[in-house]
Amino acid sequence: MNQNDLLNLRHATLDEARNDMYERLSSRDANYSLDAPLYNDPHMFRIDMEEVFQKEWLFVGMSSEVPKRGDYFTVEIGQNPVLVIRDADGSVNAFHNTCRHRGSRLCTEKHGKVANLVCPYHQWTYDLKGNLLFAGMEMGNGFDKQKHGLKRAHCKTAGGFVFVCLANEAPKGDFDDFLQTLEEYMEPYDVENTKLAIESNMYERANWKLVLENNRECYHCAANHPELLNTLLEWDDTNDPRAPKDFLDHYQAQADKWDAESIPHAHKSFGPGLRNRIVRMPLKKGTQAMTIDGEAACKKLLGRVNNPELGSMRILHLPNSWNHMQSDHFIVFRVLPISAQETMVTTKWFVHKDAVEGVDYDPERLRKVWDATNEQDRVLGEQNQLGINSIAYQPGPYSETYEFGVMNFIEWYSDTMLKNLKK
Ligand code: FES
Ligand SMILES: [Fe+2]
16 A cells, blocks of 8 residues: 555545545535545555445447457456457457456557467466367366356447446346447448557546546646637537537538448437436537647548548546547547556557558647546546545536536436445
């Protein structure tokens, strides 16, 4: 435990922390930020991991990161290493990335390709469906290979998005409805024919909820994100009371063109706190993509897209992802907690699979706006955490006009925790 964790340890046992958390969440004021322990207490962090990250559906990556059989990527969900791999039938599966011999992590790279999965420790070998093929040593007569396959995690894909769930039983609800909509809305992009152009992994000294809260409002954008605001319009809903008439006119003109080409754009949301949400919004008039000058970053448009002005289709999946789908490239964001005050934010940029680096796109240009924005957000998140750690911090009021997205997120978090803590 580091010094920060020790300073914020408030309970002798996890059960005490669970009771305290339940009390704080059930008596919270919906218009105020959370109590400090929910952002910095190591026991409460562990409860977040047990009740959210080990129980709920999480976004991990895109199916086009594993285009062929044996392609895999790995992801660390807290202390749980997970492996996402394409099998010979073309299905994408997720396994716990831990060997059934003595538990070594199996795949050690972020991305890779294998014929079979071979443990680096004593070479136990599994096929692409996780079945144990060779135990690599004499295990005696009573040894049953069939009982020593890799443990599966639930895995679902839709519209190229890969989600995993580490719970024994995946939560029910409207997740499948969201997936169906995702499939429909992602159709124009033909994700299977895209490729990962850039991946960035940014380490942030802030609780994962602060990272999400920061993402859920653009109240901070004007003062902090000059690059992003070259193209982004703050409104993400035509019902936003702040949206001026010229924005609504611009939206309607763009939406008419999208409709003419059957490009989905209407706002759809699922679950409490808009847990899963899709909407397409125009970028600033005359711009095509989230680049410094607003011109497309890649000469090849994605999928069946003809119109370079598709704005940005924003996809939210709580607890850990937001995304921007444009005409020429798309960007996915994944948030994974490390500790009470540490989070990994992964950003991935995708382009058409036939786009040639240096010819059709310049990676530096492609990544520039969101590299700058991520870095600005990292500083904001870390400063937020440092202030919350103060003995003087007390929950502060949200603006219902500017911070409704934060309120929605906290509502989802709080409802999910209260429901899961009760079980
Ligand atoms: S721990 Fe994997 S083969 Fe021994
Ligand atoms: Fe931001």
